[in-house]
Amino acid sequence: MEHVPVLVDEVLSIVSRPGRQIVVDATIGGGGHAEAILNAFEGVSLIGIDRDLTAVRRCARRLEIFGERVSLDNAAFENMDEVLDGRGVDLADVILMDLGVSSFHLDDPERGFSFQRSGPLDMRMDRSGELTADNIVNSYSEKELALIFKKYGEERFARRIARAITAQREKNRIETTGRLAKIIEDSVPAKARRGRIHPATRVFQAIRIAVNNEIENLAMAIDRAVSRLKAGGRIIVISFHSLEDRVVKTALRDLTRHCVCPKDLPVCVCGAPGKVELLTRKPVSPGATEILNNPRSRSARLRAARRLET
Ligand SMILES: C[S@@+](CC[C@H](N)C(=O)[O-])C[C@H]1O[C@@H](n2cnc3c(N)ncnc32)[C@H](O)[C@@H]1O
Structure with a gap:
């Protein structure tokens, strides 16, 4: 689009x-x-x-x-x-x-910005950059993840989402935006799942900001x-x-x-x-x-x- x-x-x-x-x-x-x-x-x-x-x-x-x-x-x-x-x-x-980001980023699952269409965990605007969403999700500590979600996503459930991510990645490396979105969705209270925006919105925004050093x-x-x-x-x-x-x-x-x-x-x-x-x-x-x-x-x-x- x-x-x-x-x-x-x-x-x-x-x-x-x-x-x-x-x-x-x-x-x-x-x-x-x-x-x-x-x-x-x-x-x-x-x-x-x-x-x-x-x-x-x-x-x-x-x-x-x-x-x-x-x-x-x-x-x-x-x-x-x-x-x-x-x-x-x-x-x-x-x-x-x-x-x-532009719609071109969000609409192309290969770029890894979208939780609606699963793709690799990338989120780099500049694809020659070294840091990807995959690095952050699979290697940052629970504390670092929670800090990113809070600081850049203003996410209320930062700590419980960070805990769920670190627990899940021990079972299996998290490789796609779809799996990450599902882990986030499953980790927030039921009420937050029924909100106006998708429960993964803020965490995806936070990871994207961190990957691209936007702030x-x-x-x-x-x-x-x-x-x-x-x-x-x-x-x-x-x-x-x-x-x-x-x-x-x-x-x-x-x-x-x-x-x-x-x-x-x-x-x-x-x-x-x-x-x-x-x-x-x-x-x-x-x-x-x-x-x-x-x-x-x-x-x-x-x-x-x-x-x-x-
Ligand atoms: C919202 S879009 C711009 C859309 C544009 N105004 C148009 O009408 O199509 C933002 C663009 O800025 C680029 N961008 C984001 N941060 C940047 C930066 N620090 N330096 C250069 N480009 C950047 C992104 O790659 C993206 O293509």
């Missing part, structure tokens, strides 16, 4: 400027946002980045019609500096980060991205769960006050201007129609900021 981009109108309204612009789509995925931006604004040249080589190759075909307006790199956005330096671009007008470097990546924006340039970040949104919110808020006071001063006296001003005081969520047409969009939260003259 195609990946349907979320909050496209909201993204376009933030990109919207006359004339030439350099847009970095740091998570190009299926190329949906990129295509919409390129179609809407003739003056845009777009640099697309994705850590998943398959996504980059797919986008190369989809965006071929835009010719030299598009360049693509297989890289993690944590390494945006290298990508932009390599392209001879100093500063960009817009940087878009649409976080998480640890995010604030740093946002900070670095902002330093590659022109004055007046905009950063747009779309997140899909509360943990991610909290990191985005804090990172952008911290950038609004760029205090340079000595660390031992109890209060800020420098009054130094921040690097950005927020364009969204509250996160922007999809409307009812978008959620109806694309249920996956329901948890999307968009935050954006504008780079100030510094």
Whole structure:
């Protein structure tokens, strides 16, 4: 199934400027946002980045019609500096980060993200990475597993699920997403099995975040991205769960006050201007129609900021 981009109108309204612009789509995925931006604004040249080589190759075909307006790199956005330096671009007008996985990841059982369709326990966005879901599930201690489920999945039953996993893997190595989902389902109280979401949802999210190190470097990546924006340039970040949104919110808020006071001063006296001003005081969520047409969009939260003259 195609990946349907979320909050496209909201993204376009933030990109919207006359004339030439350099847009970095740091998570190009299926190329949906990129295509919409390129179609809407003739003056845009777009640099697309994705850590998943398959996504980059797919986008190369989809965006071929835009010719030299598009360049693509297989890289993690944590390494945006290298990508932009390599392209001879100093500063960009817009940087878009649409976080998480795409429908292509979730729909392909071979990638190991899905508990609905069984596949190998993989979950790597970048398939050249060494750490897989299999490593985590079969070799981390019960304590480490519980910590991951709690921290990255905010899972209430983290400890009992971790206990069930370690008990089951002693009988037989856990090799598929289907078996892992079943172990989780069997280990939670009956009431949790009847909830709105599948009982394995949070644990799968947690393992995925750990495999791809999605949270640890995010604030740093946002900070670095902002330093590659022109004055007046905009950063747009779309997140899909509360943990991610909290990191985005804090990172952008911290950038609004760029205090340079000595660390031992109890209060800020420098009054130094921040690097950005927020364009969204509250996160922007999809409307009812978008959620109806694309249920996956329901948890999307968009935050954006504008780079100030510094
Ligand atoms: C939600 S999808 C993006 C969808 C895209 N906006 C579209 O319209 O098709 C997220 C994409 O970001 C990629 N990704 C996630 N973390 C990344 C990172 N740290 N660096 C680069 N790409 C990343 C994933 O591989 C995935 O393809």
